[in-house]
Amino acid sequence: MLVTYKVTNSINPQDADNVIPTGYKKTQSRGDNSVNTGDVCGSAATSPNVSDNLQKILEKKYSRFLYCHICEEFIKLINIHITSNSTFQYFRAPAVVLCSRVSQLAGFGHSICNGIIDTYGPTILYVADQLILDPQTTCRELSFCVPKLISNQQSSKFHRFTQDKPQIQLDYPMSPEMTSKGDKPTKTLSVLQISDIHVDKFYKPGSPSNCDIYLCCHEDVNGTKPAGYYGEYSCDLPWWTVDVLVDSIKQIEPPPDFIIYTGDSPPHDIWKESWKGQLATDRDVIDFLNDRFDGINIYPTLGNHESFPANLYYSPLPDYQQLNRLSLHLWKKLFPLPKDQKTNIKEAAYYTALVKPGLRILSFNTNYGYTFNFYALLNWKNPTRDAQRIFMEKTLAKAKTNGEKVIIIGHIPPGDVPNTFDDYGQFYTNLVTKYSDVIVLQLFGHTHSDQYEMILPDPTEPKASGVVFIAPSVTTFTGQNPAYRIYHLDPVTFVAVDYDQYYLNITKANANHNPVVEKLYSAKEEYQLKDLGPQSFLDLSIRFRSNETLFQRYLRNMYAGSGANSDCDTGCKDITICETLSSSVTSWLTCVSGLNL
Template sequence: MDQNQILILVLAATAALVTYKLTNFNNPQDVKNAIPIYNTGYKKTPRRGDNSVNTGDVWMRAATSPNSSIEVSDNLQRILEKKYSRFRYCHICEEIIQLINIHIKSNSTFQYFRAPAVVLCNRVSPLAGFDHSICNGIIDTYGPPLLYVADQLVLDPHTTCKKMSFCVPKLITNQQSSKFHSFTQDEPQIEIVDPMSPKMTSTKPSERDKPTETLRVLQISDIHVDKFYKPGSPSNCDIFLCCHEDVNGTEPAGYYGEYNCDLPWWTVDVLVDSIKQIEPPPDFIIYTGDSPPHDVWKQNWKGQLATDRDVIDFLNDRFDGINIYPTLGNHESFPANLYYSPLRDYQKLNKRSLHLWKKLFPLPKDQKTNIKEAAYYTALVKPGLRILSFNTNYGYTFNFYALLNWKNPTLDAQRRFMKKTLTKAKINGEKVIIIGHIPPGDVPNTFDEYGQFYTQLVTNYSDIIVLQLFGHTHRDQYEMILPDPTESITSGVAFIAPSVTTFMGQNPAYRIYHLDPVTFVPVDYDQYYLNITKANADHNPVVEKLYSAKEEYQLKDLSPQSFLELSKRFKSNETLVQRYLRNMYAGSDAMGDCDIGCKHITICETLSSSLTAWLTCVSSLNI
């Protein structure tokens, strides 16, 4: 294999890391200059029987349909590329896919190109803003899974990169036919069995059992604890994650944390201590996932599972006597971001999740099979109120294995399980809290199919779904569930809580929701944070309330309609939108300058629970 081809493959293998760091390039052309691109002679290879999918054929049919899209303006293209850096690398992604296809056809093994790949990674890594010391770990971690996926498929470069959101999508002009075609039209190749259905009987509370005080629900998300955090080590460094003893850089790390780093255990403990000081204590807790740190080039299965265990045991110990309902994040697995339940390693992860989660709450016996299958479940919190926790990793564009979902029966099984659970809850007069890690409208990091399914699900059961809680983005955000993104009718609002970790520039945070004791609908929530800069300066960490939602955003209530009106007010109220942008980073200054284009796109994010909804909003922007 030509060295230039290997270099492209290295970039693909490091995608999970590079996508975070590509913003360090001043110009995308810098990447192309470092990677000479030429005519590879790529042609679409024939279909490989039942074990592959020719994505080009499926998407060609979509492309020749009579509706539907227009190119974005040059100005909007620049705005989108500035806000979503991965859009700058569409052409690079296409070249990667071309060369992966060449590699697959050559029948070369991973070991064949590993050594030269490391050499070339060392050469290109400074352009992406990280030191070459991570190259061995990154290539060994992400190279084999990527090649495994590519070997199962016949990938068309243009359509694959569009699907994985490395290219700015075309804007929608015909809403009647705006839904995207599926990535594949093939049927699953193995039999799908019915998911284990919950044995749900009527659980309506009696009149005398109804409480008079609001229920308090604590949400903790994205802890990302770093066992190797070292005070005094460089907080400004030349690799992906700083504040480790073995990195080079400047600006010594403070004791309690830094914005380029994950949090040490003792700062996580500070936050938990502050929660325990709040009276009355939470009635129950939602943990929306992601325990391990972001040092993805150092990780292995043993370490990931150990961190998962340590965090669960820590929460269980510190909140003894309070039920904690978890969901699976994208960092619980190895490699981080990747999840594919048919593979043995992920079956082990699911079994370990079952072992850990049953410590946290009374797990119904009939739900053990669902967790072992694909880490989803339902449980009764109290009479009349139910939790539905689902696995969102199927919808994540950084999960390379998601391209194989066409032959993964657990995705369809989970969807049918969610529908059955909500149907039975409605029959029994129960209200439902849905929890997941990755929000459905996290553009451009989620597949449109995920957002479309979730939007329809919530719309169908909006009368019984009282709360939708997510994490993952590390930001304080919300997403409107709009069954028709061209109309001002909403089915719900998905709340996205900011992270515990400081990684990506925000202060450590957690949130407490207040629910009506009879209807279980949210009446307000309090957002708490730790000013990490002040804590380091004073050596006195003080967790404070950042805001209460109703007061902060002048809301009549926390109904979906109130948040839809809030999004509309953002367009004309500069003070309000600036408040939202600052709160997005839990009171830090990480947001920086957000010009008019940035503000409009941010408002579109609040109005989107799918890529289609986001495109509809962006299509209406006259910029």
């Protein structure tokens, strides 16, 4: 059912609620304009060859895989709805029932399901009407089902180079100008990364922090355990705690030379969202950062929560065009935006800008590669996705010609399995490999956790061409302490020589009513690194296998010292190490397929 939209040339946040799907109208047949997802997804239709034990480990690690059969039932329901040309209300009732089953599996009540189906149902039907959906293929492509594993021969080759070794010498040296000298220069460039603020204007101290819905600490939820003043691990963060973190940043000397904001401003109350609320929060957060860091350039990127509904983005539709226009209006306050980049932001929220002579930012929109963005199934008919990829290639090629170095920033990291499409990871891996002598830093967020991903051009060969840094979130949702990160760059080569990770212990802050932001660790010292280059981090992943103390440090830091993931058995450890070695679904599968689990 194609959705009829109210199209306007300009949408104010006050009027944004009017620009949502308003009904269904069968405007064309499914004939030549339909596509079989099997053609889009390729081999994903093949049944997975996963052992029962590995299946259980993966379902424990990635709860999304628990919903495989429910996803398949949901696709069948969609197909029945489209074939029968029925009303939305006919679809809505059984869809709410399926949502309730998911909510029950996740340990939540079903009260949010009416809002979720009303919010996401129109988009799902809009997308489905333009595709021929096979339940197994579609659910595997959207990563609700475990994908097919890689052949034993290929995965065995991968694990031969990742066996227990204290140190390794790799035969893929970085170019001389890209290699850090190891010691931190006396004067470095200081780069602050803030990610995933997710501020909650409705956070209420004393409200239930243990509740039966997705997000707690609201006055209108039922539950137990009164929420502390500064935040809770089951909730998003109140404004005053965000302010505490910013105040602590302003006390650090020297101040940051520039700031990277890797996106996601609104909270996680996805069943209550509206365009008005999302756009207002987007505006409030950007204005807040601009005001508090007056005089310091801030380079942003678009998250998956900036839009309505959260996670969804499709540039051909008018509401997302308005989001792009709002982004342009807000972002140009943060840094000197080149005139020739305004069109790129208006079209799909990507841009490049010169930070200083010799150093460039490349910010790209990662929503095209996100499996929760159901519109991404229509990438085959959306020219802006490919236009952005061409832009990224041309920007890096021009930077190389001009002798510039580049910092790439995005929201969703390419290897965030099971939340990214393999096509995204493969494209990004190839791009970084081709321009590894140009790219000095790759900064992402989204997972809310402190992680890294290796760029391995061939996942069966010990040759690393880059490392993706994933900064932990400002929000506490779910299970982590609020955090931010400061990188130190060589002022000549712009290579990162170290980074410092800061955090706020939310439990202590609530108990003492005295929030104190502290340094959690410095990367080189914490992980015994020679430098922050890809070779050092590949070696770190290998050392995790035999050095349990080192691995436990990584687990502690992943949630900024909250202790949320202290229960990590052998299977969990093996999968976690595979995450560090993966920048695409293919590389993750190559690693996981060879595990003896």
